Amino acid sequence: MPNWLNDAVFYEIYPQSFCDTNGDGIGDIEGIISKLDYVKSLGCNAIWLNPIYDSPFMDAGYDVRNYKKVAERYGTNDDLVRLFDEAHKKGIKILLDLVPGHTSDQHEWFLEAKKAAKSEYSNRYIFTKSVWDAPPQYRMMCGLCERDGNYMVNYFSSQPALNYGFHEITHPEWQLPCDHPDCLATAEAMKDVMRFWLNMGCDGFRVDMAQSLVKGDTDSKATIALWQDFRAFLNKEFPEAAMISEWGQPDKSLMGGFHMDFLLHFGPSHYNDLFRVEEPFFSRKGTGDASEFVKTYEENYAKTEGKGLICIPSGNHDMPRISQRLDKKEIKLAFSFILTMPGAPFIYYGDEIGMRHLEGAKSVEGGFERTASRSPMQWNSSVNAGFSAADPENLYIPIDSDVNRPTVEKAVNDSDSIYNEVRKLIELRQAHSALKSNGKIEFLYAEKNAYPLVYRRYDDNESIIVAINPSSNAASCRISGLNIKEILYTNGDAADITDGVLTVPAESVSVFSV
16 A cells, blocks of 8 residues: 555545636636645645546546546646646645546547447447347447447446446346456556556546446456456556545455545445434434444454555535535534544545535536535635636536635634634644554444444554544443543543543544543
């Protein structure tokens, strides 16, 4: 694992909505460069950049038309290289978003694959033998190609699935095994994309839907084997490149050779129980439950055997903003958890100032309900909250119209802001080796439908207790053998240990050494 991941705190940038420098209403690379000092001032030293590749933008850039070309609306390849260079000067790493499961239906590979004439691209995608053959368990498109057959799509109709083969073959007339030369060629083509950008200066990739590549792979064995091959390639040519998967099952992802796996708002992790259910654990109502999350986390953590990390994000471009369910105080307590857990934390742009989830936002570029969490970054009190000089009606997504909307300008100057709390927590994390990505964890109290949540972070140098009680009532638990040496951080009143009983005041977190 690259050593730099142990200290990494990531900031996710949705490029369309971050900063527009040319007044067209869409964010751009120059805008990101102009805000690198802001990212650094927050304490983040790594960026995950959502797709910036050439695309018809039917799915906000997750429909790639050319993997090796930056979309014109963001800038040029040279601009992206300059972003790498400027970020590196400031000690910031950059991960690109890799989309290996599908392309746009306008990609040159697919335009060749659609033709009746055989070519090296005929099996780059998954086509049935006949246009009348459309197995109901697959998403298929038909009647759109010169060649006979339906083609499989992963999500939208404009996203034909790349062909890495089938693990279980049920239709041998058109399904290829994973070791077929044409399926291996797909993997080599994706390695070539990765090689291209790593040579340009990027520091690795967040991999979109990493578990989706091999079809008919119910236990993920073939997909794991495929990613192990990618891992061997990277170890040989780019050993410092980080690989983080959107998989949601760390036991499988890390076995495949990824360094970290995201916990997602879907899948078995119970991540949603913390922030995004009707009654989240981090609500002051005190009716939430973190026990299933902890149980699943402990199982996955044990399976990593210290060889990989589990990422807990504040949110991302695909899920509702954390502010949809939590208020300012609750978000601060949520960040105290996110920033003291193992694995590199991820902060979704704007969460650090409490940007709102814009309920009912009109779908833009295939965002649908996700559009509500993709609105422009709110920098200051100027036109369009400092995001763009464009006419408001020309913005990529409308700005939050609330006159009291949070902005970076307000947050930086408010000692009680979420922003300043996040800064303190990142400083705390970076000051203590036990709190960094590789530090170990032991949950001390995480009972069903109960508060507080208490865990120990430790390494060979120190042992630190984190005790969190988001509920509106003080909460106690019996934990023997604890003695507070030094209070390192509090939000709210400090916790107390008396006669083996740990009491955590209402709506508070305490971090202390033992």
